[in-house]
Amino acid sequence: QAKSGQKDFLHINDFDKATILKILDQAAEIKALLKSGDRTFLPFKGKTMAMIFAKPSMRTRVSFETGFSLLGGHAIYLGPDDIQMGKREETRDVARVLSCYNDIIMARVFAHQDILDLAKYATVPVVNGLTDFNHPCQIMADALTIIEHIGHLEGTKVVYVGDGNNIVHSWLLLASVIPFHFVCACPKGFEPDEQTAEKARKAGISKIEITNDPKEAVRGADVVYSDVWASMGQKEEAAFRRQVFKGFQVDENLMKLAGPKAYFMHCLPAERGVEVTDEVIEAPNSIVFPQAENRMHAQNAIMLHLFGL
Ligand code: CP
Ligand code: NVA
Numbered sequence: 001q002a003k004s005g006q007k008d009f010l011h012i013n014d015f016d017k018a019t020i021l022k023i024l025d026q027a028a029e030i031k032a033l034l035k036s037g038d039r040t041f042l043p044f045k046g047k048t049m050a051m052i053f054a055k056p057s058m059r060t061r062v063s064f065e066t067g068f069s070l071l072g073g074h075a076i077y078l079g080p081d082d083i084q085m086g087k088r089e090e091t092r093d094v095a096r097v098l099s100c101y102n103d104i105i106m107a108r109v110f111a112h113q114d115i116l117d118l119a120k121y122a123t124v125p126v127v128n129g130l131t132d133f134n135h136p137c138q139i140m141a142d143a144l145t146i147i148e149h150i151g152h153l154e155g156t157k158v159v160y161v162g163d164g165n166n167i168v169h170s171w172l173l174l175a176s177v178i179p180f181h182f183v184c185a186c187p188k189g190f191e192p193d194e195q196t197a198e199k200a201r202k203a204g205i206s207k208i209e210i211t212n213d214p215k216e217a218v219r220g221a222d223v224v225y226s227d228v229w230a231s232m233g234q235k236e237e238a239a240f241r242r243q244v245f246k247g248f249q250v251d252e253n254l255m256k257l258a259g260p261k262a263y264f265m266h267c268l269p270a271e272r273g274v275e276v277t278d279e280v281i282e283a284p285n286s287i288v289f290p291q292a293e294n295r296m297h298a299q300n301a302i303m304l305h306l307f308g309l
Contacts, residue, residue: 132231228269
């Protein structure tokens with residue numbers, strides 16, 4: 001069990017700054033080790049992980065499964081049709097049964113309440129692999145990527161352009177713990193959850209801005225960040241959203257306004273020509289693939305922390 005007393009990894013701000021920075025440091029260490037070709041660090045040997053996916057995934061599934069196995073463990077993929085959590089069986093029953101077989105549970109679900117219920121009833125650690133509310137593993141990987149490219153996260157200006165969605169909520173929760181300047185530029189009516197934004201502001205750690213003007217927002221940015229306009233579960237709204245989000249596409253002109261030092265980031269999958277142009281995602285200052293790569297290392301470090309290793 002983690003020494004900080006937190007059984008699960010559900011929201012970044014469940015952890016203090018020292019713990020988050022320790023996890024990020026350890027992620028960098030394990031990354032260096034694995035990249036050197038060393039395969040002798042096997043802390044997950046004899047451990048198994050259940051991975052519940054109510055939604056599709058490439059990065060989350062492959063990075064968790066590969067990462068867990070590279071460190072000696074065995075991961076079991078449970079897709080949308082397998083256990084049908086909440087449909088075939090109640091979440092609290094799934095939690096208790098999987099806890100009998102597995103040392104850790106990772107889950108990607110729709111309703112945030114599902115991950116809270118899973119964590120409440122599981123006796124083993126539960127890791128949030130994305131909900132409709134947040135995506136903490138992604139933002140931990142993003143923080144690691146920013147530290148690698150800029151040298152530090154503290155004091156940087158991160159400007160998110162697009163829908164005030166689960167990615168934004170995790171940025172806000174990170175900004176409640178680590179000081180930086182976070183700006184979300186989104187169309188009117190697509191702002192992040194007001195309570196979450198207010199909580200982040202009240203934490204008094206970071207400068208937080210929510211605006212409807214992407215051109216003004218990106219000035220002086222260290223990072224311009226984008227995500228799909230229609231998240232999983234909203235795909236039937238895609239056509240409508242393309243109309244509303246016009247003017248929020250990250251293109252070369254917007255990157256020019258940001259300035260020459262700005263990196264482009266995106267959690268992927270991306271819809272090229274919609275929220276971001278092909279030119280921007282393929283530009284030398286686009287760090288979307290290092291971001292994806294860091295998912296595995298950040299998650300390995302999160303799991304080591306939860307196991308108290
Ligand atoms: N970024 C991310 O979580 O990707 P997947 O949906 O492919 O897992
Ligand atoms: N906001 C996106 C993130 C995908 C990784 C979604 O929820 O679909």
